[in-house]
Structure formats: structure tokens, C-alpha cells
Amino acid sequence: MIRTFLAMLLALSLGAVVPAEARTQSHSPKSHSVAAPKASKAVLGVKRDANGKIARSSSAKNAFKKQQPCPANGNSKGACPGFVIDHIKPLKRGGADAPSNMQWQTKEAAKTKDKVE
Secondary structure, X not given: OHHHHHHHHHHHHOOOOOOHHHHOOOOXXXXXXXXXXXXXXXXXXXXXXXXXXXXXXXXXXXHHHHHOOOOOOOOOOOOOOOEEEEEOOOHHHOOXXXXXXXXXEXXXXXXXXXXXX
């Protein structure tokens, strides 16, 4: 029973699909199902600030603004109305906090993308 459970747990962590009958095998009078472990929002190895948010490099953000001025007003410094700097590959998914992984994105598009990420 433990061996089966460990095999299923390993398969689930690797993204494999475990058939329903394997998840609900009964080894006692009560039937137990094994649920997939919930993914943690805190990724190991990602630097966080005092509030638990992923720490960002202000120098990388400033370098990006110099390379790609604000699409709304053309400024390389300060605010960019209606736009945010977005990481193409999210930091929580291992993306680099570097100008090469940044893009300007409208605030509306950012809200939509954040729902999916």
C-alpha cells in the first residue's frame, strides 16, 4: 500500500496522469482517494522582500527603461501612464529579472495575464 502511494505521488509530481481507479483503490473497509499535492506559491530559491513578494532589481528595471522608453510618453525615467513592466517569463517560474526578459504591457493586459499565471 505504501509503495503504491509513493509511486502515485512520484507520478503526480512529475505531471503524469494517474487513472481514477488507481487513485481510489481500497485497502481497508473505507475507500480513500489520493489527491495531488497543492502547488506552493513560494518557489524555492526565489528572493523575497519583507512582505513576501518576489524581490525585483531596480537597476534591471532602469536599464530596461533606457533600452525601451515608455510607449505612452517616450520617457526613459519616471512613471509610464497606462503601462507596466512585465516579465515575459515570470520570476516565479524561473524567469530572469533582466531587461532581456522584460516588456511594456498595458495595465489591462497585465491584469488578464496575471489571472492565468
